[in-house]
Amino acid sequence: MxxxxxxxxxxxxxxxxxxxxxxxxxxxxxxxxxxxxxxxGVTVKAFSVGFGRELVGWTDRKGTRWKLSAIPLGGYVKFAGDENEASAPDHQALERMSEEELRGAFQTxxxxxxxxxxxxxxxxxxxxxxxxxxxxxxxMGRAEIAPRVDAVQPGSAAAEAGLQPGDLIVRIDGSPIETFTDLQRLISASADIGLDVTVERNGELLTFPVTPQRREIEDPFGNVQKIGVLGVSRSPSPEDIVERTYGPIEALGEGVKETWFVVERTGGYLAGIIVGRESADQLGGPIRVAQISGQVATLGFAALINLxxxxxxxxxxxxxxxxxxxxxxxxxxxxxxxxxxxxxxxxxxxxxxxxxxxxxxxxxxxxxxxxxxxxxxx
Known part of the structure; x- marks a missing residue:
């Protein structure tokens, strides 16, 4: 049992x-x-989700075989003139094709x-x-928290730079910081990189050179990530928290921004591996994706859609x-x-x-x- x-x-x-x-x-x-x-005008022979043996499928009126295959680790679309799922040309098949068939071949x-x-x-x-x-x-909208410092950890990068509780972080290296999430994202991707942090303190703008420290951070599921850490906590004051709602056009714009953020973060990480600044041990395969999918699913359907x-x-x-x-x-x-x-x-x-x-x-x-x-x- x-x-x-x-x-x-x-x-x-x-x-x-x-x-x-x-x-x-x-x-x-x-x-x-x-x-x-x-x-x-390309003739599509097959559309498969997964590889290997076909589990279920059907053929549409244009001759495309739609199928769900046994190994769910990818998929492919096979065109007329393809030798395999990687779209390598089948030269022998192309030679045997009629003129009409050649017009639908991908290679022509x-x-x-x-x-x-x-x-x-x-x-x-x-x-x-x-x-x-x-x-x-x-x-769902989202809650936006002002990037105001509530506390500074002793010995942290923020403490060494001179940041103080009550500071409102407004810019980092010239990039505007509007929310605490903006701050977290920029800092986490900047481990061991020198930054100029501009804060508003008592109505005055002050700039401090800061180098976020690289640390291993464990999430609630026990997964460990190596990210940059500033060493500040956010303000819990109600006046620093705003519940934002978005109309369709605004939501689409936020979708574009969020997608671009993931592109930048992923590209920056890969570039960091190439130059030796990042460790490749954070790269994961299907096992890690399955693990994270299961963990995120416990947080609800919206979290799974986000993943x-x-x-x-x-x-x-x-x-x-x-x-x-x-x-x-x-x-x-x-x-x-x-x-x-x-x-x-x-x-x-x-x-x-x-x-x-x-x-x-x-x-x-x-x-x-x-x-x-x-x-x-x-």
Missing amino acids: DFLQSIFSTAFGYILPFLFVLTIVVFFHELGHFLVARWC KSVAKRSAVVAAGPIANFILSIVLFALIFGI TAILSVSIGLLNLLPIPMLDGGHLLFYAAEAIRGKPLSERIQDYGFRIGIAIVLMLMIFATWNDVMHLSSL
Whole structure:
């Protein structure tokens, strides 16, 4: 009985939230490819959420096979002329096609149309994130807390810089700070980076050089993150708390801002790994996503939708990396084709795809290793 309860607990606590989040993100990514492909006159052979053996599916009136496959860790849209799910060209199949079939083949379309089809997947992810964030802001609004310092921790970066309780932080490195959330976000992404913090104190503007300290912070679920910390707490005064509501247009604007914040934060983290400022041990794979999905699901449906929006941005950015096999790699090949006036040789493209597969596999193995090490430390 305990064993069965454990299975059901795992299924409902982790697997179902994970599948919910990933299925939505993958579906909209592939839907972007699909819609623009149809618009560009490309024949779509298959639309799959997941890889491997088909579990359920149907064929629409235009011959596209829609299916849900056994391995729910991605998806693909397969076009006429594709050899596999990665859209590598099937040259033998192209040679056997009739003129009418060739007109619907992905490989016979112009560079501009092929680029539009490929870019549509990540763009769809960004649009999905904007819409989901906008729904959250439009329905729930949010509480905005003024960036006023209530207390300064002894020995912290704020204490060493000279910040005091009652200071209202108005700018950091020239960027306006309107809420305590703005402050937290900027500081957490700036560990060990010197900043100029401008505060309002007794009607006077003062600027202090501050370097946020890198610390390991544990969330309520036991997950540890390495972020920048200033060492101040927010003001609990009622006059410093404003409940904001948003109309449809305002909510959409906030959705755009929130999506851009995730893009900036993710891009900054990846750049930090490259230059050695950030640790790659924060990178996670499907196991970590499943764990976080289950944890966030306990906070409510809105929190799970918020996670879906964040993951959608991450998937969009990941697919834009210039790695063959990913959308960004295809766009890189098409850019070279546009510059040269002809495609890269089949040999170069084949080598590129093989290198891309190796890189993607290494990233998956590394992320999974991080996941396992993370779980073992809990």
